[in-house]
Amino acid sequence: MARKTGSHSDITGPRIRAEAQRLFARHGFAAVSMRQIAAAVGVQAGALYLYTPDKEALLFDLLNSHMEELLAAWATEPRGVGPREGLEIFVRFHIRFNLTRAEAVFLSYMELRNLNPENFAVIEGLRKRYETELEALLKAGQEANAFLVPDTKLATMAIIAMLTGVNTWFREGGRLSRETVETIYWDMVRKAVGA
Amino acid sequence: MARKTGSHSDITGPRIRAEAQRLFARHGFAAVSMRQIAAAVGVQAGALYLYTPDKEALLFDLLNSHMEELLAAWATEPRGVGPREGLEIFVRFHIRFNLTRAEAVFLSYMELRNLNPENFAVIEGLRKRYETELEALLKAGQEANAFLVPDTKLATMAIIAMLTGVNTWFREGGRLSRETVETIYWDMVRKAVGA
DNA sequence: GTCTATAATCTGATAGAC
DNA sequence: GTCTATCAGATTATAGAC
Numbered sequence: 001m002a003r004k005t006g007s008h009s010d011i012t013g014p015r016i017r018a019e020a021q022r023l024f025a026r027h028g029f030a031a032v033s034m035r036q037i038a039a040a041v042g043v044q045a046g047a048l049y050l051y052t053p054d055k056e057a058l059l060f061d062l063l064n065s066h067m068e069e070l071l072a073a074w075a076t077e078p079r080g081v082g083p084r085e086g087l088e089i090f091v092r093f094h095i096r097f098n099l100t101r102a103e104a105v106f107l108s109y110m111e112l113r114n115l116n117p118e119n120f121a122v123i124e125g126l127r128k129r130y131e132t133e134l135e136a137l138l139k140a141g142q143e144a145n146a147f148l149v150p151d152t153k154l155a156t157m158a159i160i161a162m163l164t165g166v167n168t169w170f171r172e173g174g175r176l177s178r179e180t181v182e183t184i185y186w187d188m189v190r191k192a193v194g195a
Numbered sequence: 196m197a198r199k200t201g202s203h204s205d206i207t208g209p210r211i212r213a214e215a216q217r218l219f220a221r222h223g224f225a226a227v228s229m230r231q232i233a234a235a236v237g238v239q240a241g242a243l244y245l246y247t248p249d250k251e252a253l254l255f256d257l258l259n260s261h262m263e264e265l266l267a268a269w270a271t272e273p274r275g276v277g278p279r280e281g282l283e284i285f286v287r288f289h290i291r292f293n294l295t296r297a298e299a300v301f302l303s304y305m306e307l308r309n310l311n312p313e314n315f316a317v318i319e320g321l322r323k324r325y326e327t328e329l330e331a332l333l334k335a336g337q338e339a340n341a342f343l344v345p346d347t348k349l350a351t352m353a354i355i356a357m358l359t360g361v362n363t364w365f366r367e368g369g370r371l372s373r374e375t376v377e378t379i380y381w382d383m384v385r386k387a388v389g390a
Numbered sequence: 391g392t393c394t395a396t397a398a399t400c401t402g403a404t405a406g407a408c
Numbered sequence: 409g410t411c412t413a414t415c416a417g418a419t420t421a422t423a424g425a426c
Contacts, residue, residue: 008410012409012410027225027308028225028308029225029226030224031225031309033400033401033402034401034402034403035401044410044411044412045403046405046410046412047409047411049402049403049404110305113221113222154371154379154383155383157360157361157363158383159357161357161360161363162354162356162357164356165353165355165356166352168356169352176346184349185349188349188350188387189387191386191387192383192384192387193386194386207392228418228419228420229420230420238391238392238393239392239393240421241394241421241422242392242393244422249420249421250420250421
């Protein structure tokens with residue numbers, strides 16, 4: 001069962017992504033050097049290029065994985081029995097999922113500008129798909145007369161911005177539990193859409 | 196009226212700040228070099244150091260000015276005759292002011308991490324002061340039984356995140372005018388706080 | 391007030407030994 | 409798969425001429 005000397009490809013790849021995410025989120029993509037990432041992983045800078053063609057591809061991989069995981073996780077959430085329950089599930093899901101991926105969420109909002117146009121379009125497409133999921137819920141509720149929403153597009157953007165904002169101030173062990181925060185935000189969203 | 200050769204201190208200072216803001220917002224603080232800023236202004240890199248001790252002080256100056264101007268502008272807004280009108284004035288003010296300073300708003304949210312701890316604390320203090328203005332409005336409305344807000348701190352964060360989010364998608368000349376957007380957002384905020 | 395020149399260091403990425 | 413060494417160029421900031 002002896003391993004070949006210095007061969008850790010199964011573990012080094014994920015470690016590079018983890019350390020890159022941590023460093024990019026903390027200092028910003030441009031401020032972090034390949035050498036810093038390598039040092040955090042415990043390899044030399046040259047070794048990184050076995051796992052990524054360049055620095056930008058590393059960033060794209062992080063953003064792309066995050067968005068794919070977000071959509072996949074949402075797909076496994078239960079559908080509500082009506083518009084109101086469906087929206088509550090979305091609100092709670094968004095807060096909960098984003099809080100467990102704070103670094104990735106931060107990167108996805110802050111470092112998009114460091115992607116080339118093709119990669120940027122991919123991430124924007126995935127983000128749009130997620131927004132459309134919420135907008136569909138709002139439209140359905142509006143048509144069923146369960147909600148009173150003057151503009152579903154604006155309501156979509158308003159709700160997502162409001163929910164994502166939790167990431168900027170929430171701290172585990174603070175005044176309120178995550179569950180309580182979810183409930184209070186759901187109360188505000190529910191009233192805002194007239195449900 | 197002849198000027199001394201190459202003397203433009205009255206105009207170069209503001210130009211440096213304007214170009215730095217534009218470049219930092221577009222590419223990120225770390226990704227922009229002092230040479231790029233100098234080139235955009237039309238001077239050599241060395242000349243920048245007559246106006247700023249270093250790159251970080253330039254960023255701090257931009258963030259600090261923005262926050263001071265935000266607070267000063269809010270201070271000149273009319274007070275509403277009641278909690279409801281007061282909140283509407285805040286909602287419209289926040290959207291309107293932030294849309295006219297999109298680059299500065301973006302920087303204030305994205306580049307805080309590039310400040311040293313002292314400068315960071317200054318900006319955080321100013322931001323907190325602004326948040327407290329909104330929270331006071333919500334508390335007053337709650338006590339007057341004009342609003343029904345389960346948690347004024349969370350409502351403050353939720354409303355600010357929601358309103359600031361307009362900056363990420365609003366484009367002049369798009370589907371809706373700024374006035375219309377203000378009105379729709381005010382409708383959502385009003386309902387969310389039970390007014 | 392602006393310029394040129396420069397110091398000292400760091401950058402992303404590659405080549406080739408092991 | 410990882411290392412060392414290296415390339416070619418960029419970085420912030422300063423010194424001193426004009």
